[in-house]
Amino acid sequence: MANILLVEDDTTFAAILENFLRKKGFDVAVTYSVKSGIEALKNHTFHLILLDYRLGDGIGLDVMDAVRAEGKMIPSIIMTSFNDVRTAVKAMRQGVFDYITKPVNPDELLMVVNEALEGKSAEREGAGSRVRAKDTTGADREFVEGTSAAARKLHEYIALVAPTDMSVLIRGESGTGKEYVAHSIHRMSKRADKPFVSIDCGTLSKELASSELFGHIKGSFTGALNDKTGQFIEASGGTLFLDEIGNLSYDVQVKLLRALQEKMIQPVGANKTISVDVRVIAATNEDLLGSGKFREDLYHRINEFEIIVPSLRDRRGDFQQFADFFVQKANEELGRNVERLSDDVKEIFKAYDWPGNLRELKNVIKRMVLLSPGPVAEASALPEEMVFAIKNPDNAEPAPSADNPDLRLHSEAHERKLILDVLQKAKYNKSKAAQMLNIDRKTLYNKMEKYGIE
Secondary structure, eight states, X not given: OOEEEEEOSOHHHHHHHHHHHHHTTOEEEEEOSHHHHHHHHHXXXXXEEEEESEETTEEHHHHXXXXXXXXOOOOEEEEEOGGGHHHHHHHGGGTOOEEEESSOOHHHHHHHHHHHHHHHHHSEEETTEEEEEXXXXXXXXXXXXXXXXXXXXXXXXXXXXXXXXXXEEEEOOTTSOHHHHHHHHHHTSTTTTSOEEEEEGGGOOHHHHHHHHHOBOTTSSTTOOSOBOOHHHHTTTSEEEEETGGGSOHHHHHHHHHHHHHSEEOOBTOSSOEEOOOEEEEEESSOHHHHSOSOHHHHXXXXXXXXXXXXXXXXXXXXXXHHHHXXXXXXXXXXXXXXXXXXXXXXXXXXXXXXXXXHHHHHHHHHHHHTOOSSEEOGGGSOHHHXXXXXXXXXXXXXXXXXXXOXXXXXXXXXXXXXXXXXXXXXXXXXXXXXXXXXXXHHHHHHHHHTTOO
């Protein structure tokens, strides 16, 4: 039975989620702030963290930072309003497994929770990192290649650099499929029969990054109870993929530069060096040199050949192929039989700007297939805010109304106005206002204080 930590400052909504998850067989511990969530993590073991993005004393990512600082790897799911999707997408490079938009659909939540728990058991345990040894057969493919001009150029570059031993830097927005590109390079290289090892640098704490990459010997630091083989050794003869390399600390960058220049590594606490034969492919969604945090000499070492992965907005010619592929995968995984998308859905997809790129498209389609019992996926199975944003481009979401005051259905962007409207309608009777807002009185007081409402 999985233990879930729920961090949510809306006590009513937290109670609803807790009750739902308990009925599904999970053990749930509920906290209402960043501080109490971090405290719970120190005292108990959890298999999954379910986080509200905006909390009274910070954001959900503050909890994730504490997890990473402790060297733990616990999958987490961020719950956020539609307006914060772009932020949630960026958060995924900091170790967040997935995000889900509010209002939360119970079936969707259960699906994402189970996927996160299954993903954890399928991954190799690494101290503070997401490390996976991939197969070399291509069976792990998550995306189709596409036939647009942008797709052809991308795969021409992959085919050109793959047979060489050059270090490759892959640049692109979050969710564009950079790991798929790295895996394609490996699969088409002379190293294809050797390991492909992927490290998400966004999940590595400064203290444990050296150990993960280069290994350590027993007793070299507190908690080093046994010798550890680093991922450079694990990838021996094959390819080491460093995703979001810009998150590595300066000290680790120095060691990585030496490893690439000399083809030698030194495990933490060891006196001797070990020769390594590894091809390094790195990926980032930021301007490494412009950030001011990345060594220029290391940048040029990893950037012997650069591949830029286009965003989904720039691959409209491939969109239908991607959509069909994800519908097929979702049908197989969820036991559905969606044959096509309605015209309304196609129009919404065409107008939407897809800040989360292919990852967001995959998630939206999977949710839509889950909520579509018949052969045609209708717009009603899409997030309401997505539909509204397309039909009302000048207003990102429905305006709150005292006639439909359930506070859980509105994002924080409109909470203050909604609370003021309902208080006025309730003649400033706080108990009545809390009841109309479908929250308890304590939550109303907390939100009034948060928004400076007297």
